Amino acid sequence: MGVLMATVRARPAAAGEESRRAPKTEVPVVEFRNVTKVYDGGSVAVDQVSMRIGRGEFVFLVGPTGCGKSTCIRLLQKELEPSKGEIAIAGRQLGEIPRSRVPYLRRNIGVVFQDYKLLPNRTVYDNVAYSLQVIGEGRQQIRRKVPDILRLVGLSTKLHNFPDELSGGEQQRVSIARAFVNHPPLLLADEPTGNLDPETSIGIMQLIYRINRTGTTVVVATHDKEMVDKMRRRVIELREGRIVRDEKSGLYRPDESTTEFAIRLRGELGVGVEGHPN
Amino acid sequence: MRWGFFVREALRGLRRSSAPALAALLTVLLTALVLGVFIPIVQATTGTANEVRDRVAVDVYVKESATQVEQAELKEALEATSNVRSVEFISKGEALARAQEKNPKAFKEGAALLGSNPLPASFRVRPEDPDELDEIVQRLAPGGQPQLAAIDEVRDREEDTDKILSATGLVKALTAGLAVLLVFASIALIANTIRLSIFARRREVEVMKLVGATNWFIRWPFVIEGVIVGFFAGLLAVLLLTIAKETFIDPLSERFELLAAPETIDFGLLVIVLMVACIAVSALGSGITLRRFLRV
Numbered sequence: 361m362g363v364l365m366a367t368v369r370a371r372p373a374a375a376g377e378e379s380r381r382a383p384k385t386e387v388p389v390v391e392f393r394n395v396t397k398v399y400d401g402g403s404v405a406v407d408q409v410s411m412r413i414g415r416g417e418f419v420f421l422v423g424p425t426g427c428g429k430s431t432c433i434r435l436l437q438k439e440l441e442p443s444k445g446e447i448a449i450a451g452r453q454l455g456e457i458p459r460s461r462v463p464y465l466r467r468n469i470g471v472v473f474q475d476y477k478l479l480p481n482r483t484v485y486d487n488v489a490y491s492l493q494v495i496g497e498g499r500q501q502i503r504r505k506v507p508d509i510l511r512l513v514g515l516s517t518k519l520h521n522f523p524d525e526l527s528g529g530e531q532q533r534v535s536i537a538r539a540f541v542n543h544p545p546l547l548l549a550d551e552p553t554g555n556l557d558p559e560t561s562i563g564i565m566q567l568i569y570r571i572n573r574t575g576t577t578v579v580v581a582t583h584d585k586e587m588v589d590k591m592r593r594r595v596i597e598l599r600e601g602r603i604v605r606d607e608k609s610g611l612y613r614p615d616e617s618t619t620e621f622a623i624r625l626r627g628e629l630g631v632g633v634e635g636h637p638n
Numbered sequence: 639m640r641w642g643f644f645v646r647e648a649l650r651g652l653r654r655s656s657a658p659a660l661a662a663l664l665t666v667l668l669t670a671l672v673l674g675v676f677i678p679i680v681q682a683t684t685g686t687a688n689e690v691r692d693r694v695a696v697d698v699y700v701k702e703s704a705t706q707v708e709q710a711e712l713k714e715a716l717e718a719t720s721n722v723r724s725v726e727f728i729s730k731g732e733a734l735a736r737a738q739e740k741n742p743k744a745f746k747e748g749a750a751l752l753g754s755n756p757l758p759a760s761f762r763v764r765p766e767d768p769d770e771l772d773e774i775v776q777r778l779a780p781g782g783q784p785q786l787a788a789i790d791e792v793r794d795r796e797e798d799t800d801k802i803l804s805a806t807g808l809v810k811a812l813t814a815g816l817a818v819l820l821v822f823a824s825i826a827l828i829a830n831t832i833r834l835s836i837f838a839r840r841r842e843v844e845v846m847k848l849v850g851a852t853n854w855f856i857r858w859p860f861v862i863e864g865v866i867v868g869f870f871a872g873l874l875a876v877l878l879l880t881i882a883k884e885t886f887i888d889p890l891s892e893r894f895e896l897l898a899a900p901e902t903i904d905f906g907l908l909v910i911v912l913m914v915a916c917i918a919v920s921a922l923g924s925g926i927t928l929r930r931f932l933r934v
Contacts, residue, residue, distance in 0.1 A: 466850035477845045481654035494851040
Protein backbone atom coordinates (compact mmCIF):
# COMPACT_ATOMS: atom_id res chain seq x y z
CA MET A 361 0.00 0.00 0.00
CA GLY A 362 2.69 2.45 1.02
CA VAL A 363 4.61 1.72 -2.15
CA LEU A 364 1.63 2.52 -4.28
CA MET A 365 0.92 5.73 -2.47
CA ALA A 366 4.49 6.83 -2.94
CA THR A 367 4.71 6.10 -6.65
CA VAL A 368 1.44 7.60 -7.75
CA ARG A 369 1.01 11.28 -8.46
CA ALA A 370 0.60 13.29 -5.32
CA ARG A 371 -3.14 13.66 -5.24
CA PRO A 372 -4.51 10.48 -3.65
CA ALA A 373 -5.69 12.13 -0.46
CA ALA A 374 -7.96 14.45 -2.38
CA ALA A 375 -9.32 11.70 -4.60
CA GLY A 376 -12.24 10.74 -2.44
CA GLU A 377 -13.35 14.26 -1.90
CA GLU A 378 -13.14 15.13 -5.56
CA SER A 379 -15.16 12.19 -6.72
CA ARG A 380 -18.07 13.46 -4.68
CA ARG A 381 -18.34 16.71 -6.57
CA ALA A 382 -16.42 15.68 -9.63
CA PRO A 383 -18.38 15.90 -12.90
CA LYS A 384 -19.90 19.35 -12.55
CA THR A 385 -16.91 21.64 -12.89
CA GLU A 386 -14.08 19.78 -14.58
CA VAL A 387 -13.75 17.91 -17.84
CA PRO A 388 -15.03 14.37 -17.32
CA VAL A 389 -12.53 11.56 -17.81
CA VAL A 390 -15.03 9.63 -19.86
CA GLU A 391 -17.92 11.09 -21.76
CA PHE A 392 -20.39 9.28 -24.03
CA ARG A 393 -22.69 11.47 -26.07
CA ASN A 394 -25.56 9.62 -27.73
CA VAL A 395 -23.30 6.75 -28.66
CA THR A 396 -24.76 4.01 -30.81
CA LYS A 397 -22.85 0.98 -31.99
CA VAL A 398 -24.35 -1.29 -34.61
CA TYR A 399 -22.26 -4.31 -35.57
CA ASP A 400 -21.83 -5.31 -39.19
CA GLY A 401 -24.43 -8.04 -38.82
CA GLY A 402 -26.99 -5.39 -37.85
CA SER A 403 -27.24 -6.18 -34.15
CA VAL A 404 -27.40 -3.09 -31.98
CA ALA A 405 -24.91 -3.40 -29.12
CA VAL A 406 -25.15 0.09 -27.67
CA ASP A 407 -28.15 2.34 -28.27
CA GLN A 408 -28.06 6.10 -27.65
CA VAL A 409 -25.91 5.88 -24.54
CA SER A 410 -24.87 9.10 -22.81
CA MET A 411 -22.84 9.20 -19.63
CA ARG A 412 -20.19 11.19 -17.87
CA ILE A 413 -17.61 9.75 -15.54
CA GLY A 414 -15.60 12.20 -13.49
CA ARG A 415 -12.04 12.00 -12.34
CA GLY A 416 -11.37 9.55 -9.55
CA GLU A 417 -14.77 7.87 -9.81
CA PHE A 418 -15.36 4.16 -9.39
CA VAL A 419 -18.11 3.08 -11.75
CA PHE A 420 -19.73 -0.26 -12.38
CA LEU A 421 -21.22 -1.02 -15.74
CA VAL A 422 -23.69 -3.81 -15.09
CA GLY A 423 -26.26 -5.78 -16.96
CA PRO A 424 -26.83 -9.25 -18.35
CA THR A 425 -24.57 -10.73 -21.01
CA GLY A 426 -25.01 -9.03 -24.35
CA CYS A 427 -26.25 -5.75 -22.87
CA GLY A 428 -23.34 -3.78 -24.36
CA LYS A 429 -20.92 -3.56 -21.43
CA SER A 430 -17.98 -5.05 -23.26
CA THR A 431 -18.77 -2.98 -26.31
CA CYS A 432 -18.52 0.16 -24.19
CA ILE A 433 -15.14 -0.94 -22.88
CA ARG A 434 -13.91 -1.72 -26.38
CA LEU A 435 -15.23 1.59 -27.68
CA LEU A 436 -13.23 3.37 -25.00
CA GLN A 437 -10.05 1.72 -26.20
CA LYS A 438 -10.88 2.68 -29.75
CA GLU A 439 -10.84 -1.00 -30.61
CA LEU A 440 -14.25 -0.33 -32.14
CA GLU A 441 -15.62 2.84 -33.68
CA PRO A 442 -19.08 4.06 -32.67
CA SER A 443 -21.64 4.06 -35.46
CA LYS A 444 -23.12 7.30 -34.13
CA GLY A 445 -22.35 9.74 -31.37
CA GLU A 446 -19.15 10.85 -29.76
CA ILE A 447 -16.85 9.52 -27.10
CA ALA A 448 -14.34 11.73 -25.34
CA ILE A 449 -11.61 10.76 -22.91
CA ALA A 450 -10.35 13.65 -20.81
CA GLY A 451 -11.97 16.01 -23.28
CA ARG A 452 -10.27 14.44 -26.29
CA GLN A 453 -12.66 13.23 -28.99
CA LEU A 454 -11.77 9.62 -29.87
CA GLY A 455 -13.10 10.07 -33.38
CA GLU A 456 -10.43 12.69 -34.04
CA ILE A 457 -7.53 10.49 -33.02
CA PRO A 458 -5.87 9.04 -36.14
CA ARG A 459 -5.11 5.32 -36.25
CA SER A 460 -1.42 5.88 -35.85
CA ARG A 461 -2.00 7.71 -32.54
CA VAL A 462 -4.23 5.01 -31.05
CA PRO A 463 -1.32 3.24 -29.30
CA TYR A 464 -0.55 6.47 -27.44
CA LEU A 465 -4.17 6.71 -26.32
CA ARG A 466 -4.03 3.15 -25.03
CA ARG A 467 -0.94 3.82 -22.99
CA ASN A 468 -3.08 6.11 -20.86
CA ILE A 469 -5.71 3.44 -20.32
CA GLY A 470 -5.03 0.36 -18.25
CA VAL A 471 -7.17 -2.61 -19.22
CA VAL A 472 -8.00 -5.80 -17.36
CA PHE A 473 -9.81 -8.61 -19.10
CA GLN A 474 -11.89 -11.55 -18.01
CA ASP A 475 -9.48 -13.94 -19.71
CA TYR A 476 -6.42 -12.03 -18.41
CA LYS A 477 -4.85 -11.84 -21.91
CA LEU A 478 -1.33 -12.39 -20.66
CA LEU A 479 1.44 -13.14 -23.12
CA PRO A 480 1.79 -16.92 -22.72
CA ASN A 481 5.47 -17.18 -23.58
CA ARG A 482 6.65 -14.58 -21.09
CA THR A 483 7.22 -14.78 -17.39
CA VAL A 484 5.18 -12.73 -14.96
CA TYR A 485 8.01 -10.23 -14.79
CA ASP A 486 8.30 -9.93 -18.58
CA ASN A 487 4.56 -9.58 -19.00
CA VAL A 488 4.50 -6.56 -16.76
CA ALA A 489 7.76 -5.23 -18.18
CA TYR A 490 6.33 -5.36 -21.69
CA SER A 491 3.90 -2.52 -21.12
CA LEU A 492 6.82 -0.41 -19.91
CA GLN A 493 9.02 -1.44 -22.84
CA VAL A 494 6.21 -0.39 -25.14
CA ILE A 495 6.40 3.19 -23.90
CA GLY A 496 10.17 3.17 -24.23
CA GLU A 497 10.95 3.08 -20.53
CA GLY A 498 14.63 2.59 -19.69
CA ARG A 499 15.97 -0.67 -18.32
CA GLN A 500 16.78 0.83 -14.93
CA GLN A 501 13.24 2.11 -14.52
CA ILE A 502 11.79 -1.23 -15.54
CA ARG A 503 13.97 -3.08 -13.06
CA ARG A 504 12.75 -0.78 -10.33
CA LYS A 505 9.07 -0.50 -11.19
CA VAL A 506 8.15 -4.08 -12.08
CA PRO A 507 9.10 -5.73 -8.76
CA ASP A 508 7.40 -2.86 -6.95
CA ILE A 509 4.10 -3.30 -8.67
CA LEU A 510 4.27 -7.09 -8.38
CA ARG A 511 4.85 -6.76 -4.65
CA LEU A 512 1.81 -4.51 -4.53
CA VAL A 513 -0.42 -7.15 -6.14
CA GLY A 514 1.11 -9.84 -3.93
CA LEU A 515 3.10 -11.80 -6.49
CA SER A 516 6.67 -11.00 -5.53
CA THR A 517 7.48 -14.70 -5.22
CA LYS A 518 6.24 -15.62 -8.68
CA LEU A 519 8.30 -13.23 -10.81
CA HIS A 520 9.75 -15.94 -12.99
CA ASN A 521 6.76 -18.19 -13.38
CA PHE A 522 4.92 -18.43 -16.66
CA PRO A 523 1.21 -17.54 -16.77
CA ASP A 524 0.12 -21.16 -17.17
CA GLU A 525 1.81 -21.98 -13.88
CA LEU A 526 -0.42 -19.55 -11.99
CA SER A 527 -3.95 -19.80 -10.64
CA GLY A 528 -6.71 -17.72 -12.19
CA GLY A 529 -6.62 -15.17 -9.39
CA GLU A 530 -2.86 -14.84 -9.68
CA GLN A 531 -3.08 -14.38 -13.42
CA GLN A 532 -5.64 -11.65 -12.92
CA ARG A 533 -3.29 -9.97 -10.46
CA VAL A 534 -0.55 -10.02 -13.07
CA SER A 535 -2.90 -8.49 -15.58
CA ILE A 536 -3.83 -5.75 -13.09
CA ALA A 537 -0.15 -5.12 -12.42
CA ARG A 538 0.44 -4.81 -16.14
CA ALA A 539 -2.50 -2.43 -16.55
CA PHE A 540 -1.38 -0.22 -13.70
CA VAL A 541 2.40 -0.31 -13.89
CA ASN A 542 2.68 2.97 -15.75
CA HIS A 543 -0.06 4.57 -13.67
CA PRO A 544 -2.66 5.39 -16.30
CA PRO A 545 -5.30 7.93 -15.27
CA LEU A 546 -8.05 5.53 -16.39
CA LEU A 547 -8.43 1.83 -15.65
CA LEU A 548 -10.96 -0.32 -17.51
CA ALA A 549 -11.88 -3.81 -16.34
CA ASP A 550 -14.04 -6.10 -18.42
CA GLU A 551 -15.50 -8.80 -16.16
CA PRO A 552 -12.33 -8.94 -14.06
CA THR A 553 -13.85 -11.52 -11.71
CA GLY A 554 -15.83 -13.44 -14.31
CA ASN A 555 -13.69 -16.55 -14.06
CA LEU A 556 -12.93 -16.42 -10.36
CA ASP A 557 -14.46 -17.77 -7.17
CA PRO A 558 -16.07 -15.31 -4.71
CA GLU A 559 -13.16 -15.12 -2.28
CA THR A 560 -10.61 -14.50 -5.03
CA SER A 561 -13.00 -12.03 -6.59
CA ILE A 562 -13.03 -9.98 -3.41
CA GLY A 563 -9.23 -9.89 -3.44
CA ILE A 564 -9.27 -8.65 -7.02
CA MET A 565 -11.96 -6.07 -6.30
CA GLN A 566 -9.99 -4.89 -3.30
CA LEU A 567 -6.95 -4.44 -5.51
CA ILE A 568 -8.94 -2.47 -8.06
CA TYR A 569 -10.45 -0.37 -5.31
CA ARG A 570 -6.98 0.31 -3.99
CA ILE A 571 -5.95 1.55 -7.41
CA ASN A 572 -9.02 3.77 -7.48
CA ARG A 573 -7.99 5.25 -4.13
CA THR A 574 -4.81 6.59 -5.72
CA GLY A 575 -6.92 8.87 -7.90
CA THR A 576 -7.29 6.63 -10.92
CA THR A 577 -10.69 6.59 -12.53
CA VAL A 578 -11.98 3.02 -12.69
CA VAL A 579 -14.70 1.54 -14.87
CA VAL A 580 -15.60 -2.07 -14.16
CA ALA A 581 -17.96 -4.00 -16.39
CA THR A 582 -19.53 -6.98 -14.69
CA HIS A 583 -22.70 -9.07 -14.61
CA ASP A 584 -22.21 -9.93 -10.95
CA LYS A 585 -25.07 -7.77 -9.68
CA GLU A 586 -24.86 -9.04 -6.15
CA MET A 587 -21.25 -7.99 -5.74
CA VAL A 588 -22.03 -4.61 -7.27
CA ASP A 589 -24.95 -3.92 -5.00
CA LYS A 590 -22.91 -4.78 -1.96
CA MET A 591 -20.01 -2.61 -2.99
CA ARG A 592 -22.12 0.53 -3.08
CA ARG A 593 -20.35 2.44 -5.83
CA ARG A 594 -21.87 4.27 -8.73
CA VAL A 595 -23.71 1.81 -10.92
CA ILE A 596 -24.70 2.25 -14.51
CA GLU A 597 -27.00 -0.50 -15.61
CA LEU A 598 -27.38 -1.35 -19.25
CA ARG A 599 -30.11 -3.43 -20.80
CA GLU A 600 -30.21 -4.20 -24.49
CA GLY A 601 -27.79 -1.37 -25.15
CA ARG A 602 -29.64 1.31 -23.19
CA ILE A 603 -28.92 2.81 -19.79
CA VAL A 604 -31.77 1.83 -17.49
CA ARG A 605 -30.24 2.93 -14.18
CA ASP A 606 -27.50 5.34 -13.15
CA GLU A 607 -27.22 5.44 -9.38
CA LYS A 608 -24.92 8.20 -8.36
CA SER A 609 -23.40 6.41 -5.45
CA GLY A 610 -25.56 7.82 -2.69
CA LEU A 611 -24.87 5.15 -0.16
CA TYR A 612 -21.19 4.61 0.17
CA ARG A 613 -18.41 6.30 2.04
CA PRO A 614 -15.91 7.25 -0.61
CA ASP A 615 -13.03 7.42 1.83
CA GLU A 616 -13.48 3.88 3.10
CA SER A 617 -10.08 2.22 3.50
CA THR A 618 -9.35 -0.90 1.50
CA THR A 619 -9.30 -3.10 4.55
CA GLU A 620 -12.65 -1.80 5.78
CA PHE A 621 -13.89 -2.25 2.25
CA ALA A 622 -12.80 -5.89 2.13
CA ILE A 623 -14.16 -6.72 5.57
CA ARG A 624 -17.51 -5.18 4.76
CA LEU A 625 -17.63 -6.97 1.42
CA ARG A 626 -16.78 -10.33 2.94
CA GLY A 627 -19.41 -9.80 5.59
CA GLU A 628 -22.06 -8.87 3.11
CA LEU A 629 -21.24 -11.60 0.64
CA GLY A 630 -20.92 -14.16 3.41
CA VAL A 631 -17.47 -15.36 2.44
CA GLY A 632 -14.87 -16.70 4.90
CA VAL A 633 -12.10 -14.45 6.15
CA GLU A 634 -9.02 -16.33 4.97
CA GLY A 635 -7.76 -13.23 3.22
CA HIS A 636 -5.51 -13.10 0.20
CA PRO A 637 -1.71 -13.32 0.40
CA ASN A 638 -1.24 -9.58 0.61
CA MET B 639 18.91 -0.31 -26.57
CA ARG B 640 15.80 -0.37 -28.73
CA TRP B 641 17.41 -2.64 -31.32
CA GLY B 642 18.87 -4.85 -28.67
CA PHE B 643 15.36 -5.26 -27.33
CA PHE B 644 13.94 -6.11 -30.75
CA VAL B 645 16.63 -8.69 -31.43
CA ARG B 646 16.09 -10.27 -28.04
CA GLU B 647 12.35 -10.36 -28.71
CA ALA B 648 12.98 -12.01 -32.08
CA LEU B 649 15.21 -14.65 -30.52
CA ARG B 650 12.62 -15.30 -27.84
CA GLY B 651 9.98 -15.70 -30.53
CA LEU B 652 12.14 -18.21 -32.39
CA ARG B 653 12.91 -20.17 -29.26
CA ARG B 654 9.32 -20.27 -28.06
CA SER B 655 7.71 -21.20 -31.37
CA SER B 656 10.51 -23.13 -32.98
CA ALA B 657 8.29 -25.60 -34.86
CA PRO B 658 6.60 -23.05 -37.16
CA ALA B 659 9.89 -21.23 -37.55
CA LEU B 660 11.50 -24.49 -38.64
CA ALA B 661 8.69 -25.08 -41.12
CA ALA B 662 9.20 -21.62 -42.58
CA LEU B 663 12.94 -22.23 -42.75
CA LEU B 664 12.43 -25.51 -44.61
CA THR B 665 10.08 -23.95 -47.15
CA VAL B 666 12.45 -21.11 -47.86
CA LEU B 667 15.35 -23.55 -48.03
CA LEU B 668 13.60 -25.84 -50.53
CA THR B 669 12.56 -22.92 -52.69
CA ALA B 670 16.09 -21.56 -52.65
CA LEU B 671 17.45 -24.96 -53.65
CA VAL B 672 15.05 -25.24 -56.56
CA LEU B 673 15.87 -21.69 -57.61
CA GLY B 674 19.58 -22.33 -57.24
CA VAL B 675 19.35 -25.25 -59.63
CA PHE B 676 16.85 -23.61 -61.93
CA ILE B 677 18.59 -20.28 -62.53
CA PRO B 678 21.70 -21.86 -64.17
CA ILE B 679 19.51 -24.26 -66.14
CA VAL B 680 17.37 -21.44 -67.52
CA GLN B 681 20.48 -19.49 -68.36
CA ALA B 682 22.11 -22.47 -70.07
CA THR B 683 19.07 -23.15 -72.21
CA THR B 684 18.48 -19.55 -73.22
CA GLY B 685 22.20 -19.19 -73.77
CA THR B 686 22.21 -22.18 -76.08
CA ALA B 687 19.08 -20.97 -77.82
CA ASN B 688 20.61 -17.56 -78.41
CA GLU B 689 23.79 -19.15 -79.72
CA VAL B 690 21.75 -21.10 -82.20
CA ARG B 691 19.84 -18.00 -83.21
CA ASP B 692 23.14 -16.25 -83.85
CA ARG B 693 23.73 -18.63 -86.70
CA VAL B 694 20.86 -17.08 -88.61
CA ALA B 695 22.33 -15.04 -91.46
CA VAL B 696 21.75 -13.68 -94.94
CA ASP B 697 24.24 -14.49 -97.64
CA VAL B 698 24.77 -11.85 -100.26
CA TYR B 699 26.56 -13.29 -103.29
CA VAL B 700 28.79 -10.99 -105.25
CA LYS B 701 28.80 -10.98 -109.06
CA GLU B 702 31.91 -12.47 -110.63
CA SER B 703 32.32 -9.29 -112.64
CA ALA B 704 32.31 -6.92 -109.66
CA THR B 705 35.45 -4.86 -109.21
CA GLN B 706 37.30 -4.26 -105.95
CA VAL B 707 35.74 -0.81 -105.69
CA GLU B 708 32.26 -2.14 -106.24
CA GLN B 709 32.85 -4.77 -103.56
CA ALA B 710 33.98 -2.12 -101.09
CA GLU B 711 30.94 0.00 -101.89
CA LEU B 712 28.67 -2.99 -101.41
CA LYS B 713 30.21 -3.71 -98.03
CA GLU B 714 29.61 -0.16 -96.92
CA ALA B 715 26.05 -0.26 -98.18
CA LEU B 716 25.40 -3.49 -96.30
CA GLU B 717 26.84 -2.14 -93.10
CA ALA B 718 24.65 0.93 -93.42
CA THR B 719 21.48 -1.19 -93.67
CA SER B 720 19.35 -1.17 -90.52
CA ASN B 721 19.18 -4.24 -88.23
CA VAL B 722 22.61 -5.39 -89.44
CA ARG B 723 24.95 -6.41 -86.69
CA SER B 724 27.98 -7.56 -88.66
CA VAL B 725 29.10 -8.10 -92.21
CA GLU B 726 31.70 -10.72 -92.94
CA PHE B 727 33.41 -11.00 -96.31
CA ILE B 728 34.03 -14.48 -97.59
CA SER B 729 36.32 -14.51 -100.60
CA LYS B 730 36.19 -17.18 -103.29
CA GLY B 731 39.18 -18.94 -101.76
CA GLU B 732 37.67 -18.97 -98.29
CA ALA B 733 34.36 -20.21 -99.63
CA LEU B 734 36.13 -23.14 -101.27
CA ALA B 735 38.13 -23.90 -98.18
CA ARG B 736 34.97 -23.96 -96.05
CA ALA B 737 33.15 -26.13 -98.55
CA GLN B 738 36.03 -28.56 -98.61
CA GLU B 739 36.05 -28.71 -94.85
CA LYS B 740 32.34 -29.49 -94.74
CA ASN B 741 32.36 -32.06 -97.45
CA PRO B 742 35.92 -33.26 -98.12
CA LYS B 743 35.07 -36.12 -100.43
CA ALA B 744 33.10 -34.08 -102.95
CA PHE B 745 35.49 -31.18 -103.15
CA LYS B 746 38.85 -32.92 -102.88
CA GLU B 747 38.95 -33.86 -106.48
CA GLY B 748 36.10 -31.67 -107.70
CA ALA B 749 38.07 -28.47 -107.50
CA ALA B 750 40.99 -29.98 -109.29
CA LEU B 751 38.66 -31.44 -111.89
CA LEU B 752 37.00 -28.14 -112.64
CA GLY B 753 40.28 -26.38 -112.86
CA SER B 754 38.87 -23.21 -111.36
CA ASN B 755 36.97 -22.25 -108.23
CA PRO B 756 33.23 -22.30 -108.97
CA LEU B 757 32.17 -20.67 -105.75
CA PRO B 758 31.34 -16.96 -105.70
CA ALA B 759 32.59 -14.48 -103.14
CA SER B 760 29.92 -13.48 -100.66
CA PHE B 761 29.04 -11.31 -97.71
CA ARG B 762 27.55 -13.02 -94.64
CA VAL B 763 25.21 -10.54 -93.01
CA ARG B 764 24.19 -11.24 -89.41
CA PRO B 765 21.11 -9.47 -88.12
CA GLU B 766 20.71 -7.62 -84.86
CA ASP B 767 17.34 -9.27 -84.33
CA PRO B 768 17.02 -12.66 -85.99
CA ASP B 769 13.22 -12.41 -86.04
CA GLU B 770 13.42 -9.43 -88.42
CA LEU B 771 15.60 -11.18 -90.98
CA ASP B 772 13.05 -10.79 -93.76
CA GLU B 773 13.31 -7.05 -93.53
CA ILE B 774 16.99 -7.16 -94.53
CA VAL B 775 16.29 -9.42 -97.44
CA GLN B 776 13.46 -7.16 -98.61
CA ARG B 777 15.67 -4.11 -98.40
CA LEU B 778 18.56 -5.62 -100.32
CA ALA B 779 16.53 -7.33 -102.98
CA PRO B 780 12.86 -6.33 -103.06
CA GLY B 781 10.93 -9.03 -104.88
CA GLY B 782 14.14 -10.92 -105.67
CA GLN B 783 15.58 -8.00 -107.69
CA PRO B 784 18.96 -6.94 -106.23
CA GLN B 785 19.19 -3.21 -105.54
CA LEU B 786 22.93 -2.85 -106.11
CA ALA B 787 24.84 -3.67 -109.24
CA ALA B 788 27.41 -5.83 -107.49
CA ILE B 789 24.85 -8.20 -105.98
CA ASP B 790 24.29 -11.41 -107.79
CA GLU B 791 21.79 -12.94 -105.40
CA VAL B 792 20.48 -12.61 -101.82
CA ARG B 793 19.72 -15.80 -99.96
CA ASP B 794 18.44 -16.18 -96.43
CA ARG B 795 18.46 -19.96 -96.22
CA GLU B 796 14.80 -19.76 -95.39
CA GLU B 797 14.18 -23.27 -94.15
CA ASP B 798 17.09 -23.33 -91.71
CA THR B 799 16.18 -19.95 -90.39
CA ASP B 800 12.55 -20.84 -89.80
CA LYS B 801 13.45 -24.05 -88.01
CA ILE B 802 15.97 -22.35 -85.79
CA LEU B 803 13.65 -19.51 -84.92
CA SER B 804 10.65 -21.65 -84.05
CA ALA B 805 12.63 -24.22 -82.08
CA THR B 806 14.54 -21.73 -79.98
CA GLY B 807 11.43 -19.61 -79.50
CA LEU B 808 9.61 -22.62 -78.07
CA VAL B 809 12.47 -23.45 -75.72
CA LYS B 810 12.60 -19.88 -74.48
CA ALA B 811 8.85 -19.67 -73.93
CA LEU B 812 8.86 -22.98 -72.07
CA THR B 813 11.62 -22.01 -69.68
CA ALA B 814 10.03 -18.61 -69.09
CA GLY B 815 6.71 -20.29 -68.32
CA LEU B 816 8.36 -22.73 -65.95
CA ALA B 817 10.18 -19.92 -64.20
CA VAL B 818 6.97 -17.94 -63.69
CA LEU B 819 5.21 -21.05 -62.38
CA LEU B 820 8.03 -21.78 -60.00
CA VAL B 821 8.13 -18.25 -58.65
CA PHE B 822 4.37 -18.30 -58.03
CA ALA B 823 4.54 -21.68 -56.32
CA SER B 824 7.39 -20.50 -54.11
CA ILE B 825 5.63 -17.30 -53.10
CA ALA B 826 2.39 -19.13 -52.30
CA LEU B 827 4.21 -21.78 -50.29
CA ILE B 828 6.31 -19.34 -48.30
CA ALA B 829 3.39 -16.97 -47.70
CA ASN B 830 1.31 -19.83 -46.34
CA THR B 831 3.95 -21.12 -43.99
CA ILE B 832 4.69 -17.68 -42.63
CA ARG B 833 1.00 -16.99 -42.21
CA LEU B 834 0.58 -20.19 -40.22
CA SER B 835 3.43 -19.32 -37.91
CA ILE B 836 2.09 -15.82 -37.31
CA PHE B 837 -1.51 -16.99 -37.03
CA ALA B 838 -0.44 -19.13 -34.09
CA ARG B 839 0.63 -15.96 -32.35
CA ARG B 840 -2.19 -13.61 -33.32
CA ARG B 841 -3.50 -13.45 -29.73
CA GLU B 842 -0.12 -12.25 -28.63
CA VAL B 843 -0.15 -9.53 -31.25
CA GLU B 844 -3.65 -8.51 -30.19
CA VAL B 845 -2.58 -8.17 -26.55
CA MET B 846 0.45 -6.12 -27.57
CA LYS B 847 -1.83 -3.75 -29.45
CA LEU B 848 -4.15 -3.39 -26.46
CA VAL B 849 -1.26 -2.57 -24.17
CA GLY B 850 -0.42 0.32 -26.46
CA ALA B 851 2.39 -0.97 -28.64
CA THR B 852 2.79 0.79 -31.98
CA ASN B 853 2.63 -1.30 -35.11
CA TRP B 854 6.34 -1.07 -35.75
CA PHE B 855 7.13 -1.94 -32.17
CA ILE B 856 5.30 -5.22 -32.74
CA ARG B 857 6.48 -5.70 -36.29
CA TRP B 858 10.23 -5.31 -35.89
CA PRO B 859 10.79 -8.48 -33.87
CA PHE B 860 8.79 -10.43 -36.45
CA VAL B 861 10.77 -8.92 -39.31
CA ILE B 862 14.04 -9.69 -37.54
CA GLU B 863 12.82 -13.23 -36.99
CA GLY B 864 12.17 -13.39 -40.71
CA VAL B 865 15.66 -12.13 -41.46
CA ILE B 866 17.18 -14.77 -39.20
CA VAL B 867 15.09 -17.58 -40.68
CA GLY B 868 15.82 -16.36 -44.21
CA PHE B 869 19.52 -16.07 -43.50
CA PHE B 870 19.84 -19.61 -42.23
CA ALA B 871 17.66 -21.01 -45.00
CA GLY B 872 19.82 -19.22 -47.57
CA LEU B 873 23.00 -20.36 -45.89
CA LEU B 874 21.88 -24.00 -45.88
CA ALA B 875 20.76 -23.78 -49.48
CA VAL B 876 24.08 -22.31 -50.57
CA LEU B 877 25.95 -24.97 -48.63
CA LEU B 878 23.98 -27.78 -50.24
CA LEU B 879 24.37 -26.24 -53.68
CA THR B 880 28.11 -25.88 -53.19
CA ILE B 881 28.40 -29.51 -52.18
CA ALA B 882 26.35 -30.58 -55.19
CA LYS B 883 28.41 -28.39 -57.49
CA GLU B 884 31.74 -29.69 -56.20
CA THR B 885 30.76 -33.33 -56.25
CA PHE B 886 28.67 -33.59 -59.41
CA ILE B 887 28.94 -30.67 -61.79
CA ASP B 888 32.62 -29.80 -61.55
CA PRO B 889 34.01 -33.29 -62.36
CA LEU B 890 31.49 -33.57 -65.17
CA SER B 891 32.40 -30.31 -66.80
CA GLU B 892 36.06 -31.21 -66.59
CA ARG B 893 35.43 -34.36 -68.55
CA PHE B 894 32.93 -32.93 -71.00
CA GLU B 895 33.83 -29.51 -72.26
CA LEU B 896 30.36 -29.22 -73.72
CA LEU B 897 28.59 -28.84 -70.35
CA ALA B 898 30.64 -25.85 -69.34
CA ALA B 899 30.13 -24.18 -72.69
CA PRO B 900 27.01 -22.05 -72.26
CA GLU B 901 27.46 -18.89 -70.29
CA THR B 902 25.82 -19.33 -66.86
CA ILE B 903 25.65 -17.17 -63.77
CA ASP B 904 28.82 -16.89 -61.75
CA PHE B 905 28.54 -19.06 -58.63
CA GLY B 906 29.49 -16.20 -56.33
CA LEU B 907 26.77 -14.01 -57.80
CA LEU B 908 24.28 -16.88 -57.52
CA VAL B 909 25.11 -17.20 -53.82
CA ILE B 910 24.52 -13.49 -53.26
CA VAL B 911 21.25 -13.53 -55.21
CA LEU B 912 19.98 -16.53 -53.23
CA MET B 913 20.92 -15.10 -49.86
CA VAL B 914 19.35 -11.74 -50.59
CA ALA B 915 16.20 -13.35 -52.01
CA CYS B 916 15.80 -15.66 -48.99
CA ILE B 917 16.23 -12.91 -46.44
CA ALA B 918 14.04 -10.44 -48.32
CA VAL B 919 11.21 -12.90 -48.94
CA SER B 920 11.23 -14.16 -45.39
CA ALA B 921 11.43 -10.74 -43.75
CA LEU B 922 8.92 -9.08 -46.07
CA GLY B 923 6.63 -12.08 -45.77
CA SER B 924 6.56 -11.78 -41.99
CA GLY B 925 6.12 -8.03 -42.05
CA ILE B 926 3.32 -8.06 -44.60
CA THR B 927 1.47 -11.05 -43.19
CA LEU B 928 1.43 -9.38 -39.79
CA ARG B 929 -0.53 -6.48 -41.20
CA ARG B 930 -3.91 -8.12 -41.00
CA PHE B 931 -3.40 -8.98 -37.35
CA LEU B 932 -2.35 -5.47 -36.48
CA ARG B 933 -5.75 -4.03 -37.30
CA VAL B 934 -7.04 -4.12 -33.74
